[in-house]
Every structure is written in C-alpha cells, then in structure tokens.
Amino acid sequence: MPIVSLQDTITIAMSVKDRHASVAWYQEKLGFTLLYHLDDAGWSEMQTLTKGVTLGFGEQAEPAPGNTVPVFGIADIATARRDLEAANVRFDGPTETIEGMVSTATFFDPDGNALMLAQDLSGEG
Template identity: 60%
Template sequence: MALISLKNTVTIALSVKDRHKSAEWYESVLGFQTIYHADDAGWSELKTKSEGVTLGLGEHTQPVPGNCVPVFETADLDRDREVLENASIRFDGPTVVIEGMVKTATLYDPDGNALMLAEDLTNAV
C-alpha cells in the first residue's frame, strides 16, 4: 500500500533555454496545446495528447539534456512530505511556494532519480 495518495495527473518537467520557442515547437511538431506561460516564474505548461499528462517547461540558461523530472500532483503536499520524511525519503531542500500558483518539493528514489510533488494553489481559499 502506498504511503501517500496522488491525484490522477502528472506533469513531465523539462529544462529549456526559451520556453516560448520550445512551446511553439511542441505545438507544431507534437500537436500539444499551450495552457499558460508564467513568465514571472519562468514556467510554461502544455496539454499533451494523454489524459492527465501535461508538459512543463522550466527556463534555464544552460539546461542539461536528458533532465526530465516527473511531477505528481497531491492534494496536501505538507502532509505527504511529512509522511515521506518519516519513512526516510530524502528531499532536496525546503518546499518551494509560489503564492497563488503552486507548492513543490523534490524528492529522490533509491537510485537518486529526482521526482517532484506539487500542490495546486490556484483555487486555494
């Protein structure tokens, strides 16, 4: 049985030099659809052809090819992080909060692969 309950969505996060240019490429080549560009956060998201899967583009000056981080949505990141830390799961620094947008935390599997948990804050009261 799983330690936490994830929602039925996943975002595949990639590092890119130019989010807008990359989004245009994914639209024209793969038929994805831009959901939004959050320029202040250096982040863009696109709807893929797969139900519940989005592509996130994080802007970096020198992205590392092959750097792909799956982002799993959770309803309560703070609770889930506490449960996982109590199970000796390693996290990379503190939880990051972009007010009114998202809360994220990066964790590692036994082989050192990065995964991210995210809580949507756009509808937070």
C-alpha cells in the same frame, strides 16, 4: 497502502533555453496545447494528447538536457517517425523492436531533451 495518495495526472518537467520557442515547437511538431505561461516564475505548461499528462518547461540559461525521457504511446511508429523526420526532427538511431512487445524510437527537441515514441505490439498476432 501507499504513503501518499497520487492523483491521475503527471507533469513531466524539462529545462529549456526559451519556453516560448519550446511551446511553439511542441505545438507544431506534436500537436500539444499551451495551458499557460507563468513568466514571473520562468515556467510554461502544455497539455499533451494523453489525458492527465502535461509538459512543464523551466527556463534556464544552460538547460540540462536528457534528465527525463517521456515516453508517448503511438499507434503507428513508422508513420509518426517518417512525419517527424520530414519536419527535421532528429532521431537517435533506428527504431528498435522487441517482437511481440514494443517498438521504440528516441528523438530530440531543440534543446537536446530526449523523448520517445512507443508502439505497443503485444496485441498483434
């Protein structure tokens, strides 16, 4: 039996310089939806396209980029990467593939936070 009973939700917290600019970036580039800004606490939260998964942005003058790497499942990594690169999103090297398993591509938000796309290849024949 687990020590705690977890719910079926997760919030991935990242530090950013400007929460409002980050929200705009995630809306435009990834289609996420703003849930709320809590200005007194320096916190904003967004709903991702995955049920039960939200992104939280803590505003800091000197954010610590790269302390989390959320991985988002994608049906077509090549198309997603092409579209993001066309929108001036920076990637960290080429897409990596483990045949019959997964293809992954790491990219960065404006504050240098690493994010990853992953296409499940286990169902391909």
